[in-house]
Amino acid sequence: MELRICPRIFVINTFFAGIVLLSSTFSLAHNPAGGDLADDPAVAAQLQSGQGKPAQLEGKLEIIHQDFKDGHGRFVFTLKQADGTRVPLKFAKHPPTHLLTGDHVRANGQLLGGSLLLYSGSANVTRTGGGSPPPPSIPVPNTFGAQSVLVILVNFQDDPVQPYTLADAQNAFFGSVNNFFSENSYQQTSVTGAVVGWYTIPDSVATCDMYQIATDAKSAAVAASVNLSNYTRYVYAYPNNSTCGFAGSSDVGGNPSESWINGTTGPGGLSLDIHVIAHELGHAFGLWHSHLLDCGTTATICSNGNIVEYGDLLDTMGTPQTASAHYNAYQKERLGWLNYAASPSIQTVTASGTYTINPYELGGPGPNALKVLKSTDSTTGAKTWYYLEARQALGFDAFLTDSTYYTQNETTGVLFHTGTDGDSNSSYLLDMTPATKTYYAWFDPSLVVGQSFQDSGAGVTFAPTAVSGNGATVQITMNNGPVCTAANPSVTLSPSQSLSAISGTVVSFTATVTDHDSSGCPAATFNLGATLPSGWTGVWSAAGLSLSPGKSGSATLNVTSPAGTADGSYNLGVSATNASSSSYSGSAAASYVISTPGALSVSLWTDQSTYLPGQTVTIRVGLLSGTSPDVGARVTVNVMSPAIKTTALSGTTGSNGVASLSYKLSRHAVPGTYQAQFGTSVTGAASVAGASASFTVQ
Numbered sequence: 251m252e253l254r255i256c257p258r259i260f261v262i263n264t265f266f267a268g269i270v271l272l273s274s275t276f277s278l279a280h281n282p283a284g285g286d287l288a289d290d291p292a293v294a295a296q297l298q299s300g301q302g303k304p305a306q307l308e309g310k311l312e313i314i315h316q317d318f319k320d321g322h323g324r325f326v327f328t329l330k331q332a333d334g335t336r337v338p339l340k341f342a343k344h345p346p347t348h349l350l351t352g353d354h355v356r357a358n359g360q361l362l363g364g365s366l367l368l369y370s371g372s373a374n375v376t377r378t379g380g381g382s383p384p385p386p387s388i389p390v391p392n393t394f395g396a397q398s399v400l401v402i403l404v405n406f407q408d409d410p411v412q413p414y415t416l417a418d419a420q421n422a423f424f425g426s427v428n429n430f431f432s433e434n435s436y437q438q439t440s441v442t443g444a445v446v447g448w449y450t451i452p453d454s455v456a457t458c459d460m461y462q463i464a465t466d467a468k469s470a471a472v473a474a475s476v477n478l479s480n481y482t483r484y485v486y487a488y489p490n491n492s493t494c495g496f497a498g499s500s501d502v503g504g505n506p507s508e509s510w511i512n513g514t515t516g517p518g519g520l521s522l523d524i525h526v527i528a529h530e531l532g533h534a535f536g537l538w539h540s541h542l543l544d545c546g547t548t549a550t551i552c553s554n555g556n557i558v559e560y561g562d563l564l565d566t567m568g569t570p571q572t573a574s575a576h577y578n579a580y581q582k583e584r585l586g587w588l589n590y591a592a593s594p595s596i597q598t599v600t601a602s603g604t605y606t607i608n609p610y611e612l613g614g615p616g617p618n619a620l621k622v623l624k625s626t627d628s629t630t631g632a633k634t635w636y637y638l639e640a641r642q643a644l645g646f647d648a649f650l651t652d653s654t655y656y657t658q659n660e661t662t663g664v665l666f667h668t669g670t671d672g673d674s675n676s677s678y679l680l681d682m683t684p685a686t687k688t689y690y691a692w693f694d695p696s697l698v699v700g701q702s703f704q705d706s707g708a709g710v711t712f713a714p715t716a717v718s719g720n721g722a723t724v725q726i727t728m729n730n731g732p733v734c735t736a737a738n739p740s741v742t743l744s745p746s747q748s749l750s751a752i753s754g755t756v757v758s759f760t761a762t763v764t765d766h767d768s769s770g771c772p773a774a775t776f777n778l779g780a781t782l783p784s785g786w787t788g789v790w791s792a793a794g795l796s797l798s799p800g801k802s803g804s805a806t807l808n809v810t811s812p813a814g815t816a817d818g819s820y821n822l823g824v825s826a827t828n829a830s831s832s833s834y835s836g837s838a839a840a841s842y843v844i845s846t847p848g849a850l851s852v853s854l855w856t857d858q859s860t861y862l863p864g865q866t867v868t869i870r871v872g873l874l875s876g877t878s879p880d881v882g883a884r885v886t887v888n889v890m891s892p893a894i895k896t897t898a899l900s901g902t903t904g905s906n907g908v909a910s911l912s913y914k915l916s917r918h919a920v921p922g923t924y925q926a927q928f929g930t931s932v933t934g935a936a937s938v939a940g941a942s943a944s945f946t947v948q
Contacts, residue, residue, distance in 0.1 A: 287325060287345050287675060294342035297367050302360025307337060308378060311346070311353045313502040314460070315533050317526075318495050323539070323559060325502075329357055329366065336461070338365040339375075346371030347675040350390060350503025350536050354378050389586025390536035392482065392505050396442045397431070399423060399531075400481035402467040403447030404488045409455040411489050412448045413513065414522060419445045419487060422522040430528050430566075430574050433645045435587040436594055436613040441531075443483075446476050458494035464508055483534055487511040487522070498526045500533035502674075507534035528566045528574045537581050538675040540565035543668070547684050550666075550703060562667075562679040563693060564641065564650075564660060573649040576611060579619035579637040580669030580677045594618040596637070598830040599726050600734035600771050607664070608721045611644040622726065623772055624668060624708050632671050633772070636705075638712070639665040640722035641696075656693050659683070663696025664714045664722050666703070734771035736834050739797075739826050740764045743838040747819070750845035754813035759840055762804045763826040765797035773798045774828050778805055781823040785812050788822070794829065809842055819843050848876020854887070854928045854941040861947050863919040869899065869911045869926050871941070879907025886929055889913050892922030919947050 296302065309331040316324045327339040327346075339357060349355065349371075356378045359368035368374040401423055405411055428441040449470035453463055467486045468478060478484075484506055490513025500509035509530040514523040542561025545552035562568025565578045579596060582588040589596040594616035599605055600623075608618050620638040627634075642661050643650040650660050663682070670676035682697040697703050702713040711727040728734070741763050748757045763776050775796045780788040788809045795803040807824060819841045827835040850873065857868040869887055873880035883903045890896045901909040913926075924947060929940045 287347070289343040290341065293340045293367050294369070296362060297342055297360060297369060300360075302362035302367055304359075305361045305366060306356060306358050307331065307366060308356045309337075309354070311349055311351060311355045311375070312336070312504075313349070313351045314499060315502055315538075316496040316499040317529065319497045320495070321560070327371075329355070337361075340365050340367050341371050342367070342369045344370045344372050346375045347538065347673050348372070349375065349377070350674075351501040351507065352504045389590050390503060390584055392503075393535050393585045393587070394435075394438055396440050397483055398481045399441055399443035399483045399485060400471070400476070400478065401443065401445040401447075401485045401487060402449070402471050403445065404449045404451045404463070404467045404470065404486060406453050406455040406488070406491070407450060409489060410450045413489050416445050416447070419522060422524060422527060423485070426524045427527050427531065430524070430646055431531075433611070434576055434582070435585070438587060438593065439585075443481055444476075446471055446474060449474070455489075455491050456493055458491055460494075460499060460510055463488070463510065481506065483507045483509070483531070485509045485511060485527075485530075489513045497523070498530040500530040502533050502538065503536040504534065509534050525566060525574045532567050532577065532581075535585060536674070537567050537577065537584065538677070540568040540578055540581060540667075540677045540679065542568070543678040543680055545681075545684060550680050550682055550684055551705060557678070562677070564647075564665065564679065564695070565677075567677070568679065574646055575649070576641075576645075576647055578665075578667050578677060578679070579610070579621075579639050580635075580667050583637075583669075584674065588616070588618055589621075596621045598622075598772070600728075600736065600767075600830075602726060602728045604715065604723055604725050606721060606723050607638060607640040609642045609644065609719065610639045610665075611642060611647050620724065620726075622708075622710055622712075624705065627670075630672075632673065634668055634670040634676070636708075636710075636712075637667045637669060638724060639667070640717065641665055642719055659694035659696045659698060662717050663698035663701075664712070664717065664724055665696050666712075735768040736771060736774075736828070736831060737766040737768070738834050739766055739776055739828070739836040741824060741826050741836040741838040743824055743840040745840065747841040748843050750843050751811075752846060753811050753815040753844050756808050756810050757842055759807045759809060759822075759824070760804050761807060761824045761826070761838065762802055763795050763797065763836070764802040765799050767799040769799050771799050774830060776826040777829050778807075779825040779827065780807055780809075781825070782809065783811075783820050783822070786810065786820075786822075795826070811842060811844060815844055817844050817846055847880075848878070850875055850880065852928065852941045854926060854943045856926065856943055856945045859945055861915060861945060863915055863947065864917045865915050867913040867915065867924075867945060869913060869943075871901075871903070871909045871911070871928055873903050873907045873909075879903070879905065881905055881907060883907075883909070885909045885911075887911055888927045888929075890925045890927065891920055892924070893920045915947060921947050 307329055309329045312328045312330055314326045328336045329339055330336050355375050357366055358374045359366045401419055431439050431441050451466035451470055453466055464486055482505055494512050496512055497514045498511050501507045514526045539559055540562035542558040544556040544558055560569040564575050566574045579588055587593055596619045597617035598621045605620055607620055608616055610618055622636040624634045624636050641647055650656050666680040668678045679695055681695045682703055683694050686694055697714055699714045699717055702711055704711040709729050713725045714722055715725050716723045744760045751757050765774055773796055775794050777794045778790050782788050788807050791806040797803050821839060822842055823837055823839045825835055825837040853872040855870055861867055871885045873883050880903060885901055887899045888896050899911040901911050903909045923944050925944050927942045
């Protein structure tokens, strides 16, 4: 793949000093990553030549992104083995964008020059110990609640300057940056913690060993009595180190995560650039970059085009102007801040109609975005979606009123992104006005009222009908392939009536849900619920089921009644509700039967009182629970001969509560009195009992 600066790319002022919007020519069909993750022909050639030694390594995956001040970025993949050794990973194509820092993996490749060369991240790197990655409906981990951040300020032994104070850093991280994450997450996530330092570490400003800086910074903090275990995210901030080159760098995911802030200054000479911090912590949360897809001046979507690595001018994971912008809907969905649990929703559109979008920056139930299927990969089954937003100049998006860069099209139209399930690096801003690529290039990307956009391949047409400070309405027409008709799912519950159980017993019920949506609908997730008597508990084996039209799936509900609940039959219910549209749901009911068994009475007898050697003794055990036969009880009888030899016999009671056992006497059986002793562990009975009988051998 050729990395080049295309003629329409221009220099803009942003969080990287003099950053250039870089693009790379790519084919969506063959290299969906693009940008920083372009294919590497050199690695492919080395693999094909067989220069390396075949190897299979295991360890913790580390993914670090470095955002350089000259406008380009670089992903660094390493495998940290159990002994602490780090092995660089180099991929011929498709680095593993479905994984995060901290995942334990097995990598198959060729060792050459200290690095492990691999053909493909998706084919040659697999998770170990943790199973498969979570499905797209589940967010990346560690994104909710108070994020405990330790900011360690360090300088170098040959450059011990302190360009800003602890108070400056405190205000930046736990003031401005905390406000950014709180607003972006709709008050679901915050940034708390401490700033410590300045510490002078035994490193030179003439070198840039990120891992050593991190090690020495943590050592200095520990020496100053800082408890590192109190924090889940570490940030190392230091004066400008030109050898490093990057403005900021960070793990992609990880717990704890690590980020590096390299002497960046904000607008007006402020001591710390809030945008750099929010960008790097976005990586630490598990986000990759927000790109732009450039299809030239005549098309919005294309199979071959330019990926602009930092091209999303309306997202902090891209390159917004003058301030930190909200993460886009695809990115927020990955974080769980949209379309998960109590978060504002994203409405998945599966049928023609007029749909409303709330202002993107505001909380509430939503929908804060629309989601429409664009395509499904025929090989992997991965789905690519359109995400529609209605941005307004609110909160951290207030910069959209800056006419120096923005044309107000962003707040008077509907913004489009695409994203692909399972590919963390697939966020693309689309340009709905490709013909206006002048100096302002992509500063007017929205689709406004009076315009329409058609994707004939997906069979969908979009046309905004109204946009205001209250949100937007969009007419969406589906005109390709079967129409999606949603329907209520069916639910069955087995058993419909449980076997009799003692109060306080766990009884399991299996709920089976069938998706009755038409074949033109995408797979749906059905959230499971239970209605139980007051004070009872129920635990699901799964919170929901993802089903394609016509398919069924099951989950187990383990129900426990309170100890001491009176005997009787108690009703319980289960429900399955379509997560995208709560209008579609199904339910089923069953009974939990409590029956406290009566006292156990037992009897033991033989079919004769006297036997001859060689005969068979029939021993019967009768069990009654109250006045009812105790059916299915396991019994054990020990027969002791006059020679004090014991033989154990076992059996199970039948429908009459009687177990019949056989004791074969040998032809040389010792004459005398034999004792049959009975002890039992009874299913369904309230107590354990015993009995005995004797017989004589002549």
